Amino acid sequence: MLPSDRQAHEILVGAVGLKKHFPVKGGVLRRTIAQVRAVDGVDLFVRRGETLALVGESGCGKTTLGRLLLRLIPPTSGEVLFNVPANLYASARDRWHRIAQDDGAMRSPKGPQGDGLDPYAITRLRTRAFKPLRRRMQPVFQDPFTSLDPRMLVKDILAEPILINNQMTRPEAMERVAQLLQEVGLRPDHLYRFPHEFSGGQRQRIAIARALAPEPEFLLLDEPTSALDVSVQAQILNLLKDIQRRQGLTYLLITHNLSVVRHMADRVAVMYLGRIVEEAPTRELFGSPLHPYTKALLSAVPVPDPKRRREKILLPGDVPSPVDPPTGCRFHTRCNAVMPHCGWSPRDAASAAAYLFDSSRNPHASTLPALSEVSMEGNRLRLLFGGSRPTEAQRQVVADLVRGRAAEAGGMAFQAIREVALAEGSIVLEFPPPLEPAWVEVAPGHSVACYLYPQPQA
Ligand SMILES: Nc1ncnc2c1ncn2[C@@H]1O[C@H](COP(=O)(O)OP(=O)(O)OP(=O)(O)O)[C@@H](O)[C@H]1O
Ligand code: SF4
Ligand SMILES: [Mg+2]
Structure with a gap:
């Protein structure tokens, strides 16, 4: 348990300056020849009880970011904070960026010490100390078939995390398993079946029940319905909404489907090539997107009102390689509003x-x-x-x-x-030195990184 746990703070999960670079090996000696900058300096917070949606094209780093937040993989640098007061998160973010500017690079994965973050930073905990926290942050992935052990009965799949984490006896655990099954809309006779004996939607219900088994506070939902039939998707999403309401859970929802975002999320963060480029409450983002990339993404979503037609914006080219992302604004090679000072090199x-x-x-x-x-x-x-x-x-x-x-x-x-x-x-x-646009709060809770919006004075 973290020392901060005596109180429930506003921000359940927060990231500052988070980076994950994967080495690319090459040559006969398999030396590191480059780095995939999958997540490359992300600040993000999820408020307790809300659903934050994370959207962006394939390969922009969404899953990697989710895995970093759950500490399923270690960061290259940056911090993940858990249950942190909003003011402390804000000052940690400001301080981190001052250091990044002064040093030109983050100093170490541990960040500046003596900064008051120790009680909140799960990235600073040793594996043993983190263990009790792991149960509080659970993932639900896209494909429930690969994430459920095919050789185990459903009752054992669900009992396992309970027995590992709790001091329950086996009969008590089985009672909890039956309750979980009911919570996700399955019947008691389903307990004695193997995963392959279920439909895709039912399997995802089992995966959700398993995620709920250790009584988490935070769920990472990574494309939880994209492998399912359209008719089943809505049922699973409504189930997730119900569970959230009943148990006061906090969600990070990763999805390509913007209709799902509109249905589920309180806020949205838009990611491009390892960075967050815009963040806003859902209604505001859909009503008045600011970043040209967000506008392009949203232009593909059908508008409910037939009088308000939206022109579809086609982005030229593929997402550039995260091994060597474009300088300045990373979107400048594909942006339809690009200007001479957007980072050309x-x-x-x-x-x-x-x-x-x-x-x-x-x-x-x-x-x-x-x-x-x-x-x-x-x-x-x-x-x-x-x-x-x-x-x-x-x-x-x-x-x-x-x-x-x-x-x-x-x-x-x-x-x-x-x-x-x-x-x-x-x-x-x-060429001018390629500077990146600053992260600017344009309206309350609506921030964007783009030169089209007033930049802070240097
Ligand atoms: N273990 C790894 N080793 C090397 N590169 C990786 C690894 N995991 C992810 N990557 C690379 O990092 C980048 C981001 O991958 P990630 O899976 O996070 O993207 P994503 O936004 O979740 O994509 P999708 O929408 O297709 O799921 C990609 O270029 C990917 O190839
Ligand atoms: S900074 Fe320039 S290139 Fe980047 S999104 Fe804004 S207008 Fe486009
Ligand atoms: Mg992914």
């Missing part, structure tokens, strides 16, 4: 530059010498021309080509270039 212009400044391929570059190399150095793109030192006149030609490309459709990366200079025998195109 040499990477975004390099392949176009290889054509644009090549006299053998582009007739408008015919006065330039042969282009021999395009290379990237930090926020500079360097153009090398076959052995000869470029002249001021050639620099001017390059600057004109940059201006021309910037004016064309899809030329935003070139609009971002702030200087074309002669340097060390080459021509250098300089």
